[in-house]
Structure formats: structure tokens, C-alpha cells
Amino acid sequence: xPDNDVMPPRPSDAPASPAGPGPGAPGSSGADGSRAAGPGxxxxxxxxxxGAAPTQGLRERKxxxxxxxxxxxxxxxxxxxxYDATPVDRIAAEADVSPSTVxxxxxxxxxxxxxxxxxxRMADRLRARPADEAPLLxxxxxxxxxxxxxxxxxxxxxxxxxREELVRDxxxxxxxxxxxxSLTGRILGGIIAARTGRTADALEVRxxxxxxxxxxxxxxxxWVEKAPEEDLLTILDRSLRLLNRGLxx
Amino acid sequence: xPDNDVMPPRPSDAPASPAGPGPGAPGSSGADGSRAAGPGxxxxxxxxxxGAAPTQGLRERKxxxxxxxxxxxxxxxxxxxxYDATPVDRIAAEADVSPSTVxxxxxxxxxxxxxxxxxxRMADRLRARPADEAPLLxxxxxxxxxxxxxxxxxxxxxxxxxREELVRDxxxxxxxxxxxxSLTGRILGGIIAARTGRTADALEVRxxxxxxxxxxxxxxxxWVEKAPEEDLLTILDRSLRLLNRGLxx
DNA sequence: TCTCTTTTGAGAGTCACTATCATTTGACCT
DNA sequence: AGGTCAAATGATAGTGACTCTCAAAAGAGA
Numbered sequence: 001x002p003d004n005d006v007m008p009p010r011p012s013d014a015p016a017s018p019a020g021p022g023p024g025a026p027g028s029s030g031a032d033g034s035r036a037a038g039p040g041x042x043x044x045x046x047x048x049x050x051g052a053a054p055t056q057g058l059r060e061r062k063x064x065x066x067x068x069x070x071x072x073x074x075x076x077x078x079x080x081x082x083y084d085a086t087p088v089d090r091i092a093a094e095a096d097v098s099p100s101t102v103x104x105x106x107x108x109x110x111x112x113x114x115x116x117x118x119x120x121r122m123a124d125r126l127r128a129r130p131a132d133e134a135p136l137l138x139x140x141x142x143x144x145x146x147x148x149x150x151x152x153x154x155x156x157x158x159x160x161x162x163r164e165e166l167v168r169d170x171x172x173x174x175x176x177x178x179x180x181x182s183l184t185g186r187i188l189g190g191i192i193a194a195r196t197g198r199t200a201d202a203l204e205v206r207x208x209x210x211x212x213x214x215x216x217x218x219x220x221x222x223w224v225e226k227a228p229e230e231d232l233l234t235i236l237d238r239s240l241r242l243l244n245r246g247l248x249x
Numbered sequence: 250x251p252d253n254d255v256m257p258p259r260p261s262d263a264p265a266s267p268a269g270p271g272p273g274a275p276g277s278s279g280a281d282g283s284r285a286a287g288p289g290x291x292x293x294x295x296x297x298x299x300g301a302a303p304t305q306g307l308r309e310r311k312x313x314x315x316x317x318x319x320x321x322x323x324x325x326x327x328x329x330x331x332y333d334a335t336p337v338d339r340i341a342a343e344a345d346v347s348p349s350t351v352x353x354x355x356x357x358x359x360x361x362x363x364x365x366x367x368x369x370r371m372a373d374r375l376r377a378r379p380a381d382e383a384p385l386l387x388x389x390x391x392x393x394x395x396x397x398x399x400x401x402x403x404x405x406x407x408x409x410x411x412r413e414e415l416v417r418d419x420x421x422x423x424x425x426x427x428x429x430x431s432l433t434g435r436i437l438g439g440i441i442a443a444r445t446g447r448t449a450d451a452l453e454v455r456x457x458x459x460x461x462x463x464x465x466x467x468x469x470x471x472w473v474e475k476a477p478e479e480d481l482l483t484i485l486d487r488s489l490r491l492l493n494r495g496l497x498x
Numbered sequence: 499t500c501t502c503t504t505t506t507g508a509g510a511g512t513c514a515c516t517a518t519c520a521t522t523t524g525a526c527c528t
Numbered sequence: 529a530g531g532t533c534a535a536a537t538g539a540t541a542g543t544g545a546c547t548c549t550c551a552a553a554a555g556a557g558a
Contacts, residue, residue, distance in 0.1 A: 059524055059535075066536095087513060098538045103515065136496055175424035196498055201475065204498045206467050207488045211496060214463030218455050226450065239456045246495040247385055247460060249445055249453045308504075308555055315505095336544060347507045352546065499558100506553070512546085522537070528530085 067105050070095045074112045075162060083113075083170045110176040113166050119184050122146050126191050135192050139212055140240050147233055164224040181217055185209035215239050316354050319344040323361045324411060332362075332419045359425040362415050368433050371395050375440050384441050388461055389489050396482055413473040430466055434458035464488050 073094035077086045088109055092099040106112045122142055129138040150156045167177045186200070189209040193200040219239040223232045242249065322344035326335045337358055341348040355361045371391055378387040399405045416426045435449070438458040442449040468488040472481045491498065 057525070062524085063536085088515085089513085099515095100539080101537060104536080107515090109514070135498065171428065175428055178427035179420065179424055192498075198498075201471075203468070203471050203475075203484065203487060204491060206471055207464050207491050208496050208498055210463045210467035211460045211492060214459045215456050218459035219452070222450075222452050222455055235452065238452060242453060242456050243460060243492075244495045246493045247457050249384065249441075249447075249457055306556075311555085312505090337546085338544085349508075349547095350506060353506080356546090358545070501558080502556085504553105504555080506551105508551090509549090511548080514543105514545085516541100516543080518540085518542100520537105520539085522535105524535080525533085527532085 066095075066097060066101070070097065070102055070105055071112055071115075075159075078113075078166065079162065083166060083173065108176070110173050113163055113173055114176055114180055116180060116184070118146055118150075119187060122184075123187050123191065126188065131195050135195065135208065136212070136240060136244050139188070140237065143216070143236055143240075144233055147236075151232065161224065161228065164220055168221055168224050177217070181213045182210070185213045188212070211243060212240070215243050315344075315346060315350070319346065319351055319354055320361055320364075324408075327362075327415065328411065332415060332422065357425070359422050362412055362422055363425050363429055365429060365433070367395060367399075368436060371433075372436050372440065375437065380444050384444065384457065385461070385489060385493050388437070389486065392465070392485055392489075393482055396485075400481060410473065410477065413469055417470060417473050426466070430462045431459070434462045437461070460492060461489070464492050 070091065074086070074091045077091060077094055088102055089099050091112070092102045095102070102112075106115070125142045125145055126138060129141060133141075150160060166173050168174070186209070189205045190200045192208060193202065193205045196205070198205055216236065216239075219236050220232065222239075223230065223235050227235065319340065323335070323340045326340060326343055337351055338348050340361070341351045344351070351361075355364070374391045374394055375387060378390060382390075399409060415422050417423070435458070438454045439449045441457060442451065442454045445454075447454055465485065465488075468485050469481065471488075472479065472484050476484065
């Protein structure tokens with residue numbers, strides 16, 4: 001049975017399994033390969049110089065291409081006509097693939113917007129922090145490391161802003177964003193648990209990750225809604241420090 | 250222009266309005282009238298004693314009846330066959346109304362499960378707390394007052410457990426639950442803001458409500474998943490105290 | 499009982515998604 | 529080159545949640 005390398009897990013899978021993420025790694029499928037997938041992003045799929053060894057086989061490169069084409073088409077149409085007014089069929093037409101192919105690459109329309117590639121990198125960075133550091137401080141540092149890279153690159157920054165605007169404006173996307181958040185939270189929870197000698201499903205660990213991610217989300221929303229020119233990192237720092245102060249406001 | 254008294258606001262409404270809740274109160278429509286709407290709940294729609302004056306006209310009473318019938322039918326079928334395996338048409342048939350009527354009463358299938366009637370009461374109780382009390386303590390007290398009432402009544406408790414189980418198991422419902430949460434958060438935010446001399450959309454206020462509600466949600470999930478016999482109030486207290494300690498774990 | 503308004507039901511349509519199957523296409527081997 | 533196999537694609541036909549519209553039914557008030 002083929003079971004399609006291309007297909008990430010559906011949100012409606014595993015409806016009643018309280019266990020951690022299954023063998024088929026959730027979150028990012030790592031298949032993207034190149035940054036700057038945004039509209040017009042020319043990226044660098046295999047351009048390590050003229051005549052360099054191709055990164056992978058033709059098949060793999062085409063998959064990355066198709067994925068980016070669909071995403072770029074979608075972002076373009078969403079920006080022009082709005083999310084709800086853009087049927088998947090039109091995205092498929094714009095990306096020059098069949099509707100079925102779109103669903104093969106992205107299990108839901110929302111996932112075209114919400115495929116997070118940062119989770120793995122953040123998890124690695126978190127594991128790299130000293131084990132005796134206060135968990136909340138570790139999170140702040142990791143956030144700083146990860147985001148400063150993204151915000152520095154105009155293309156990545158623009159894509160992030162557009163995505164957060166969609167999160168802000170479209171209920172369906174916002175809803176999935178929460179879900180993604182709590183999934184990422186589980187990864188974080190595992191790391192924090194290991195470090196503080198608890199199990200990942202201990203109440204304290206879950207409360208910690210829920211609060212942290214919810215605050216990160218809210219701070220990001222504040223940023224796109226109210227202060228897009230201000231420094232996101234500053235806003236996040238203010239927010240997480242408030243959390244660290246026990247929410248004494 | 251009729252504009253249907255029965256119809257609560259859709260989740261997809263107001264896609265780009267960053268302003269607070271509009272004039273048409275979001276959250277609960279207050280149309281339910283009686284508690285214990287769960288399966289078999291006989292409640293007390295107008296039973297203030299034999300021969301007492303009817304609460305309202307026949308029309309209003311029928312609306313409440315229909316609403317409860319749909320909800321009861323849905324809960325029954327969801328428990329028997331599962332949420333995804335139960336089409337709205339079958340709920341309509343079971344409740345003996347047409348499919349269109351179901352959608353007139355509940356804008357989405359998820360809303361059949363997630364109509365919160367507690368928001369208004371909690372908001373009132375929060376406003377009643379002394380203004381100089383620490384916000385987080387106020388929230389804890391309000392939660393205690395509200396929940397102890399619900400948990401004491403077996404019918405209400407059973408309905409709450411069933412609802413939280415659906416939130417736990419069904420991604421679509423969980424997603425809407427987050428949305429409901431952040432909507433309720435806005436109400437809370439308004440009250441906290443007024444009390445601490447800020448605007449409702451100040452970063453500190455938003456971070457506060459986001460953290461609080463997310464923790465309440467996570468603690469409740471912990472309760473249904475891990476410790477349904479334990480006291481929910483104790484779990485919530487532990488969680489909110491951890492939050493108050495600045496998440497030092 | 500008559501009229502007005504609200505509520506309901508019926509029907510057709512849209513769109514996100516699923517399942518299936520034949521066709522194409524890159525990968526690998528000789 | 530040519531042939532074989534597995535994987536990716538496209539076309540087609542569903543299902544199910546919703547939306548819109550309009551005519552019939554039923555409570556409210558005179």
C-alpha cells in the first residue's frame with residue numbers, strides 16, 4: 001500500500017486517543033525544503049551553484065514545487081478576493097493542478113495557510129537550553145532566537161504577517177490555529193516535563209504550556225491588530241514577563 | 250424587517266471588525282429559560298406552581314421547547330452513534346422538525362453542543378466582586394460560585410460532563426470551544442479593564458484573559474480526561490494558583 | 499372570524515471534502 | 529535505449545454542512 005508520502009495527518013484523525021503524537025510525526029512534514037514560499041518567492045530549491053548536485057530526485061523537487069505553487073496561488077487569491085470567497089477549485093486552477101491534488105497536499109483548506117515549519121526548529125532549540133534554566137525563561141529565549149531570524153528576512157516577515165492577518169480575520173483559520181497551538185504545546189510539554197521530572201500529562205505541565213501558548217498567540221494577535229510596526233519580540237517579552245509576575249496587573 | 254429573533258450570530262460574521270462585541274450581544278442569547286435541558290431533563294419551563302401565569306406567550310414557549318427538543322435529540326444521537334456519524338438531517342428527524350429548522354435555531358452543528366448559558370451569570374457575579382480585589386482572585390471566586398451550583402445538580406453535572414467529553418473528542422467542537430472561550434474572554438476583559446483603569450484592548454488585559462481562560466479550559470480537559478471523580482474546583486484552584494505563582498514549576 | 503406577522507418546511511444550489519480508478523510519469527534495472 | 533514498477537495525478541461520483549428562496553402553517557391581535 002502506497003500511503004502517500006505527500007499527505008500530512010488530518011485534523012480529524014485520532015479522535016479519541018489521549019496518547020501523545022503517533023509515529024507519523026504531526027506538525028510540519030519538513031517537506032518544504034526552502035523558505036520564502038510566499039507569493040513571488042523564487043526561493044532556492046536546488047541552486048547551490050551552477051552544475052551542483054541536485055538536492056534530491058526530480059520527483060521530490062516537483063513535489064516541493066507543486067506544494068509551493070498551491071500555497072502561492074492560495075495566498076494570492078486570498079489577498080485578492082478573501083478566504084471565504086475563494087473556492088478550492090479556483091486555487092487548483094490558479095496553481096494549475098487538479099482539485100484532488102490540492103487535497104493531497106493539504107488535508108484542509110485551512111492547512112494551506114497554517115502549515116507551520118517552525119515547530120521542529122523551536123523544539124530543537126528548546127532542548128538545547130540549559131536544563132536548570134527556568135522553563136518560562138527558556139521559552140522566551142527560544143522565541144527570541146527563532147523569531148529574530150524570521151523577522152529579519154523581509155519575505156519571511158511578509159508571509160508571517162499575511163498569515164497572522166488571516167488568523168485574525170477568518171474564524172475557520174483561527175480555530176485551526178488554536179488546535180495547532182495545542183499540538184505544538186504537547187511537544188513543548190514533553191520537553192518541559194522531562195526537565196522538571198514529571199510526566200507530560202501532569203496538570204502542572206499542561207497548565208504551563210496552555211498558558212504560555214495562549215499568551216504567545218494573544219500577543220501575536222495584538223501585534224497584527226494594533227501595533228504592526230512595533231517590535232513583536234518586545235510585545236512577546238512584555239507578555240511573558242507579565243505571566244511570570246503571576247498576572248498581577 | 251423580521252430578522253429572526255431565533256437566530257444567534259454566526260461564527261463567520263464580522264470577519265474583519267477589530268472592534269469589541271457589537272450591540273447584538275454575542276455569547277448566550279438567553280433564550281433558553283430553563284436549566285437541565287439535557288436528555289430527559291424535565292426542567293421547569295413555566296412551573297411556578299399549579300395555575301401560575303405563563304412565563305410568556307405560546308409562541309415563546311414553543312421556541313424554547315423546540316430548542317430543547319433539538320438539543321436533546323442531538324445529545325442522544327451523539328452519545329449513541331458519535332458526533333461525526335450523526336448527520337444534521339437525522340437530528341432533525343429525531344427532534345421531529347425539518348433540517349432547515351435545526352439551522353434556524355443553531356447556526357452550526359457544533360453550536361448544538363456549545364451554547365453557553367453561564368457567561369452572563371458569571372459576568373454579573375464578576376461585576377459584583379469588590380473592585381479592589383486582585384483580578385485573578387475574583388475569577389477564582391466567581392468560578393467557585395458558578396461551578397458549585399452546576400456540579401451539585403446531577404442533571405446539570407451530567408450535561409456538563411457530556412459536553413466536555415465532546416470537546417475532548419471532536420476536533421470541530423474543540424475548535425469552536427476555543428472561539429467561544431476567547432469571546433467570553435472579551436467580556437471578562439471589559440470588566441477587568443474597567444476595574445484596573447485600562448481599555449479592554451490593552452495588551453495586559455488581553456494577556457490576562459487569554460491566560461486565564463486557556464488555563465481554565467486546560468484544567469477542565471484534564472478533569473474529563475484524567476480525573477472525572479476528583480473535584481473540578483480543586484483542579485481549577487490548583488491551576489489558577491500556579492498561574493498566580495508565575496508558572497514556577 | 500379576519501388579518502398580520504412570525505415560524506416552518508420544502509427544494510434547489512454551493513462548497514469542502516472522500517473514495518475510487520484509470521492514466522501518466524519519474525525511478526531503477528538490464 | 530527499453531522495460532518494469534511504484535508513485536503522483538486527474539477525472540468522476542459521491543456525502544454532508546450549510547445558504548437562499550418561497551409558499552404553507554400557525555400564533556397574536558382586532
